Amino acid sequence: MSDKSNKSVQDKLTDLSELVGWFQGSSFKLETALDKFKDAEALAEEIEKDLTKLKNDIKIVKKRFDTEE
């Protein structure tokens, strides 16, 4: 379930919500619930790590706007 390679934080948040939904929905099976629970815990941990380390890339546009081109 948890895929550390490419998924964005947003994707991981969606995955986590889906997992919660699975636990609350009719597809719930006790046999697979423990694995899903482990996935949810791992996702929450990854989200925290991702959010803590991510930095913003802020660039000033070189183009000048004080005159018409």
Next chain:
Amino acid sequence: MENALLSVSEFVAITNQTLEYAYPTVQVEGEVAEFRIAQGKWVSFKLKDDGAIVNCFTALAQMRVPLEDGMRVVVIAAPRLNVKGYFNLNIRAVKPVGEGSIKKGFELLKAKLEKEGLFAEERKRALPRVPQRIAVITSTESAAYADFVKIINERWGGLNVEVAHTQVQGVPAPDQIIRAIRYFNSLEVLPEVLVIIRGGGSAEDLSTFNDEPLVRAIAESRIPTLVGVGHEVDHTLADMISDVRAATPTNAAQILVPDRQEIIRSARAQASSVGYLLTQAIDSYSRQTKENLNAAFSRIQEKLDATFEQLGVLRVAVAQLNPENVLRRGYALLRGEQTVGSKLEIETVKHIITAEVQDVRQK
């Protein structure tokens, strides 16, 4: 030149050259009177004070804010003598001054744009929950920009933010901001949100954001807009026409991206809720299994009880049929042929007696 004989045209041309040399542009403050729009293209009015009056002229397209008689304005203009002998101020820019006139200009433009439906709720577009590519238009030298950057860095990461530096007050500001809006809207890959911010200032400073072409450029932006200008109490047409209005630049940053601490807390809470759901499910399954076992035991017990009861009845019945019990009640068991002279064996509860048959009669 003093004694030179000039034609009228030459005189007008020389006068204009002199005016252009001496006063390339002038800024004049006064009250608007006799405001007129001719042929839907040309604007003329008189600018007056207690002692004098001067004609003003411009193209309608040059007008950034609607005017009305009685409004106090500053015109930036070139003084000219026209070929019909009228002295005019050819207006390059005009802006209302003083609280009353600024408010009047604001109300006139607001009513005009409202009539066109530009403030309608159904025009408002939602911003993405977590945009990745963000365009910002502001003065990068302002405290508002510094606050905005500080807040988005605190709240979220992984954003690509492109910032267009423009003036955010003064006559050139609206056009600079419009150019920046057009620049971002012309990019091959559009940013997901266009943010326009400016910190607090006087009503005159903020009047940049009540400029008609600027307000229209915001309304026409293909990129959803988030505008935060001034303080909470300040309202400009730019923020009213935007897709999302922020009360301040700081508030714009808060609206733009979620707080990572909140998201972390929420992710942890979700994972915990999954654990709780799992425990609940296990409890529920255990309870159900226990209930099923109890039900099974009860059924077995019921069956056993019924069987034992039946057995008891049978035992009583069997006991009643036991010959020993009959003998105990005083009866005897007779064995042998019932003919005269035959020997009979008589069994009582205590003895076995042998007797001889002496007589046999019919009952």
